Amino acid sequence: DSGVTQTPKHLITATGQRVTLRCSPRSGDLSVYWYQQSLDQGLQFLIQYYNGEERAKGNILERFSAQQFPDLHSELNLSSLELGDSALYFCASSVGFPVSSGANVLTFGAGSRLTVL
Amino acid sequence: DAKTTQPPSMDCAEGRAANLPCNHSTISGNEYVYWYRQIHSQGPQYIIHGLKNNETNEMASLIITEDRKSSTLILPHATLRDTAVYYCIALTGGTSYGKLTFGQGTILTVHP
Numbered sequence: 001d002s003g004v005t006q007t008p009k010h011l012i013t014a015t016g017q018r019v020t021l022r023c024s025p026r027s028g029d030l031s032v033y034w035y036q037q038s039l040d041q042g043l044q045f046l047i048q049y050y051n052g053e054e055r056a057k058g059n060i061l062e063r064f065s066a067q068q069f070p071d072l073h074s075e076l077n078l079s080s081l082e083l084g085d086s087a088l089y090f091c092a093s094s095v096g097f098p099v100s101s102g103a104n105v106l107t108f109g110a111g112s113r114l115t116v117l
Numbered sequence: 118d119a120k121t122t123q124p125p126s127m128d129c130a131e132g133r134a135a136n137l138p139c140n141h142s143t144i145s146g147n148e149y150v151y152w153y154r155q156i157h158s159q160g161p162q163y164i165i166h167g168l169k170n171n172e173t174n175e176m177a178s179l180i181i182t183e184d185r186k187s188s189t190l191i192l193p194h195a196t197l198r199d200t201a202v203y204y205c206i207a208l209t210g211g212t213s214y215g216k217l218t219f220g221q222g223t224i225l226t227v228h229p
Binding site: 088 | 158160161217219
């Protein structure tokens with residue numbers, strides 16, 4: 001158990017639907033990161049939050065949105081789902097110090113497997 | 118963040134040392150080298166990181182060349198459970214808030 005909790009573990013839904021993936025970071029971690037891993041692609045960075053604020057954005061589609069709540073858990077919302085959105089979605093957390101030095105180790109959750117039929 | 122280059126695949130016999138190379142010739146002075154691995158469909162797992170000095174922990178050793186242009190991850194006694202994709206990532210500490218950009222990595226297969 002990495003300490004990063006993701007729910008649900010598996011989700012099957014239909015095209016056009018909307019789903020929400022949830023992530024609880026490790027205790028003490030302020031940063032949350034979302035990654036997507038499709039069968040034919042590697043790990044793609046989607047978005048990062050630090051202490052409730054968006055800090056970095058990757059290749060996240062406009063149909064996707066995320067937020068980090070005051071209790072530091074995060075949700076990734078995927079809407080108007082398409083077949084190509086079927087993937088593993090990983091959440092990671094880190095302390096995420098906003099300083100000019102120091103390493104920053106990410107701890108990943110077990111992922112949420114989304115299947116769009 | 119500096120680009121890293123890794124061989125696409127490597128094999129290793131169980132019980133032997135696995136030496137995984139990584140080239141990061143454009144690395145800057147404040148960029149750390151991180152290694153993560155992903156065992157089939159599981160979440161990536163942190164292994165080790167370093168800046169200038171060689172590092173060792175309970176999982177592996179990291180050897181960084183003096184010019185910092187390359188590094189080697191060493192799994193001293195590989196087991197079948199070490200079969201995974203290994204990612205080498207160069208990342209500036211702190212200011213970017215630490216998002217990792219994963220490349221294709223090296224598929225390490227440990228054989229009995």
